[in-house]
Amino acid sequence: MxxxxxxxxxxxxxxxxxxxxxxxxxxxxxxxxxxxxxxxxxxxxxxxxxxxxxxxxxxxxxxxxxxxxxxxxxxxxxxxxxxxxxxxxxxxxxxxxxxxxxxxxxxxxxxxxxxxxxxxxxxxxxxxxxxxxxxxxxxxxxxxxxxxxxxxxxxxxxxxxxxxxxxxxxTWIERTLFASRMDDAGIKARNIYAALSIADAELARMRGVYRAIPADVIEAIGRAPKIGRPRWIELAKAITSDPESLVVVRRVLTDAVGGTSVSDQRFQRAFEAVKPSRQPQEDSNELSDLAGRKLGAWKISPKELRISADGPLGVEFMKFVGKELPALMERFSRERES
The missing domain is CATH 3.90.1530.10 (Conserved hypothetical protein from pyrococcus furiosus pfu- 392566-001, ParB domain)
Known part of the structure; x- marks a missing residue:
């Protein structure tokens, strides 16, 4: 023909x-x-x-x-x-x-x-x-x-x-993997759009996923019918941010495939293994006087300082800090000016 x-x-x-x-x-x-x-x-x-x-x-x-x-x-x-x-x-x-x-x-x-x-x-x-x-x-x-x-x-x-x-x-990932195979076969983008009834923005999202997650990893996870596009995009971003994460994902999937897990669970295990860790943004310390008596505790985060009182002595300390705040603000302003 x-x-x-x-x-x-x-x-x-x-x-x-x-x-x-x-x-x-x-x-x-x-x-x-x-x-x-x-x-x-x-x-x-x-x-x-x-x-x-x-x-x-x-x-x-x-x-x-x-x-x-x-x-x-x-x-x-x-x-x-x-x-x-x-x-x-x-x-x-x-x-x-x-x-x-x-x-x-x-x-x-x-x-x-x-x-x-x-x-x-x-x-x-x-x-x-x-x-x-x-x-x-x-x-x-x-x-x-x-x-x-x-x-x-x-x-x-x-x-x-x-x-x-x-x-x-x-599922979304099955359609995405098939788009990948059409891409590999040299099919033009306009024909992929028509074949899968998708717009160019959707193909761009699919490409972002299958270019970050190798086909063998997708196949090891499986259909994952409860996992939609947003979660796959999150996994792709996590893998893109740390190339070493693919080693972790493959190891997790090797262990999972040998068990009785279903594809949704395999996805979750892979994602949990590489998702960005959320380190605590707060630092906290106990407050004690010179004699070692506990007054309370304080926590500081990028946008907040929180002080809690412990017992009557702690309440007295809180009142003391409140009275000292104006002087602290003046000191802060002087130091910034100098």
């Missing part, structure tokens, strides 16, 4: 999203037609559309397949490799996927995944999107229904981003 004949992936790449799969779960699957030439990525249409538009797109895709314009294949899952750009982190709770897998087992796979020919391994495929459907079919020992498309490396990663934009279950 030449650059001159291919429109922008953001404008022309269509998707069969998980939202579509859920919306149309009760509809019968179309029968697979005889094999025919591969369908180009652009035939599926534009991204980011309402449910009615997605339903219409599904019907159009079905018509294309039935007319011989594309082939829905039943592929051995062992012949398929995941995308070279992972978009999910390890999940602490496997129950959601188990529910999804059981629905595939009971009702069948309603929507095909998208695959492309593996660019370097003959006879194999790579997933464009549909990783959970592929994983479910693999664990169930069933072939997976797939639509083969022609797509470049750069368009593949943008296509995944478009698909991810329609998913509500990805």
């Amino acid at each position: 030449s650059k001159s004949s291919r429109k922008s992936i953001v404008a022309s790449f269509g998707l069969l999203s998980a939202e579509l799969e859920n919306k149309l779960a009760d509809e019968p699957k179309p029968a697979a037609p005889p094999p025919s030439p591969r369908v180009g990525a652009g035939v599926v249409g534009a991204a980011h559309r309402a449910i009615d538009d997605i339903r219409a797109e599904r019907d159009r895709l079905k018509a294309i397949v039935e007319a011989g314009g594309g082939a829905v294949l039943d592929l051995d899952t062992a012949l398929i490799d995941p995308s070279p750009y992972p978009d999910r982190l390890a999940d602490d709770d496997a129950s959601d996927f188990e529910t999804f897998k059981r629905s595939i087992e009971a009702e069948g796979q309603k929507v095909p995944i998208q695959v492309r020919r593996h660019p370097s391994s003959a006879g194999r495929y790579q997933i464009v999107y549909g990783h959970r459907r592929w994983r479910a079919a693999r664990e169930l020992g069933k072939p997976v229904r797939a639509l083969e498309v022609e797509i470049s490396d750069l368009d593949l990663v943008v296509a995944q981003g478009i698909e991810n934009a329609n998913r509500q279950d990805l």
Whole structure:
């Protein structure tokens, strides 16, 4: 597919999203037609559309397949490799996927995944999107229904981003890590904005995090569903302020991963290990007279001096200090002038 004949992936790449799969779960699957030439990525249409538009797109895709314009294949899952750009982190709770897998087992796979020919391994495929459907079919020992498309490396990663934009279950750090992988793949910023449905300010925040926190550290922490953008930014700032902190974070995470902690807890442990320490800003001392009798105590901070009395003698001392304050102010002024 030449650059001159291919429109922008953001404008022309269509998707069969998980939202579509859920919306149309009760509809019968179309029968697979005889094999025919591969369908180009652009035939599926534009991204980011309402449910009615997605339903219409599904019907159009079905018509294309039935007319011989594309082939829905039943592929051995062992012949398929995941995308070279992972978009999910390890999940602490496997129950959601188990529910999804059981629905595939009971009702069948309603929507095909998208695959492309593996660019370097003959006879194999790579997933464009549909990783959970592929994983479910693999664990169930069933072939997976797939639509083969022609797509470049750069368009593949943008296509995944478009698909991810329609998913509500990805955490902020998962989207951030995927933005990092698009960045590494040489995807232009304007396409990252479109693929993830974000503004340039949000991409700047994401870059601030993934450039400070290495991918292996993010992956060791995991999805951290309860940890939002502000906390990740705080962790990135803490690491940036002290490069040695990465050694501490990795050590903490090595200990945490070996235990039973979940990703939110792993984040908290890493953050607690490197967050800036807040040293006490106050200095305090006891007050005693020449005979060693306690009068009270005093505390001083950058903006306050506090004196507390202890017993009748301490109260007398407080009164004495109050009477001496005017003389102290005069002395202070004289010393500043000189």
